Amino acid sequence: MKFSEAYGRGKFGLSFEIFPPKTPAGEDVLFGAVKALVAFRPSFITCTYGAGGSTREKTIELTVAIGKRFGVSTAAHLTCVGSSHEDLRAWLGKAASQGIENIVALRGDPPRGESHFTPVDGGPAHANELVTVIRREFPHFGIAVAGYPETHQEAASPEEDLAHLKRKVEAGADVVITQLFYENRDFFAFRRRYGEAGIQVPLVPGILPIISYAQIRRITALCGAKLPPALVAKLEAKRDDPEAEMEVGIAHAIRQCRELLDAGAPGLHFYVLNKAAAPSRIIEALGLPGR
Numbered sequence: 003m004k005f006s007e008a009y010g011r012g013k014f015g016l017s018f019e020i021f022p023p024k025t026p027a028g029e030d031v032l033f034g035a036v037k038a039l040v041a042f043r044p045s046f047i048t049c050t051y052g053a054g055g056s057t058r059e060k061t062i063e064l065t066v067a068i069g070k071r072f073g074v075s076t077a078a079h080l081t082c083v084g085s086s087h088e089d090l091r092a093w094l095g096k097a098a099s100q101g102i103e104n105i106v107a108l109r110g111d112p113p114r115g116e117s118h119f120t121p122v123d124g125g126p127a128h129a130n131e132l133v134t135v136i137r138r139e140f141p142h143f144g145i146a147v148a149g150y151p152e153t154h155q156e157a158a159s160p161e162e163d164l165a166h167l168k169r170k171v172e173a174g175a176d177v178v179i180t181q182l183f184y185e186n187r188d189f190f191a192f193r194r195r196y197g198e199a200g201i202q203v204p205l206v207p208g209i210l211p212i213i214s215y216a217q218i219r220r221i222t223a224l225c226g227a228k229l230p231p232a233l234v235a236k237l238e239a240k241r242d243d244p245e246a247e248m249e250v251g252i253a254h255a256i257r258q259c260r261e262l263l264d265a266g267a268p269g270l271h272f273y274v275l276n277k278a279a280a281p282s283r284i285i286e287a288l289g290l291p292g293r
């Protein structure tokens with residue numbers, strides 16, 4: 003299924019994002035998680051592209067393997083990090099020849115310790131350039147791009163960030179999937195501005211269920227998402243009790259997703275970090291699919 007078919011006309015787009023594990027044992031864990039998650043009949047499963055382009059081949063391999071093994075639609079992420087236009091074309095050609103239907107097109111993050119992204123000589127500097135190449139040269143791919151309810155960390159202002167998002171969509175994206183966030187009012191304010199800017203493709207909230215306080219502090223410090231003070235207080239109160247921390251995270255995600263669904267979100271994209279337990283509990287509580 004292409005991205006363009008996953009949303010609207012009575013369809014709700016449920017999706018899961020996994021990452022390529024580094025070891026065979028990690029791969030077994032991943033396949034176990036995917037097996038559990040496909041029971042919820044997702045529209046697609048997406049596979050990330052490692053920081054710094056570290057999983058170039060593995061991303062294609064795993065995306066194809068998951069599609070074949072579980073009979074589910076998939077998408078491969080691709081970033082511009084360390085790649086020239088020729089490298090990207092070669093990768094896209096390989097993905098196309100292996101039957102991949104959808105690409106999540108990203109710029110990627112600067113290497114750790116660097117505050118600015120530096121393109122390789124002649125390579126794309128922003129995701130809109132990657133989307134342009136895909137649309138022009140590989141028009142059959144469905145394309146998703148990233149959106150930032152709390153504004154991307156490097157953006158000069160929310161207005162500029164939104165203008166750049168609009169360029170990505172105008173270059174040919176079918177859907178915008180958001181960065182993780184924990185305050186729905188940030189998403190709703192972003193969605194209002196998105197609509198006012200005339201962006202019309204589906205805007206899908208990205209949800210990362212909290213399963214560990216230490217882990218979520220690390221992740222939010224990296225991507226710049228806020229943790230609401232009330233949620234932090236609840237997590238602090240359960241500190242060093244892993245099960246209780248996860249219960250706080252699951253309860254928050256259920257409330258958050260319920261409100262997003264009631265407000266007409268066209269889908270939910272779960273960052274599952276290769277574990278099925280928390281997303282499964284949340285999806286069951288929400289009564290998805292078929293809510």
Ligand SMILES: Cc1cc2nc3c(=O)[nH]c(=O)nc-3n(C[C@H](O)[C@H](O)[C@H](O)COP(=O)(O)OP(=O)(O)OC[C@H]3O[C@@H](n4cnc5c(N)ncnc54)[C@H](O)[C@@H]3O)c2cc1C
Pocket residue numbers: 049050051052053054079080081106107108109110111112127128129130147148149154155156157158162163164166167169170179180181182208
């Ligand atoms: C759904 C999702 C999936 C992700 N998957 C991965 C992954 O698999 N691998 C990975 O490494 N990272 C991934 N990321 C993280 C992503 O790579 C980073 O957030 C990165 O810093 C920005 O990528 P982008 O595609 O949004 O970049 P861009 O859209 O290029 O934006 C980056 C910054 O540049 C500005 N900008 C955009 N276009 C222009 C322009 N034309 N001129 C000037 N400024 C511009 C924007 O306002 C923003 O501040 C993902 C993020 C999301 C939300």
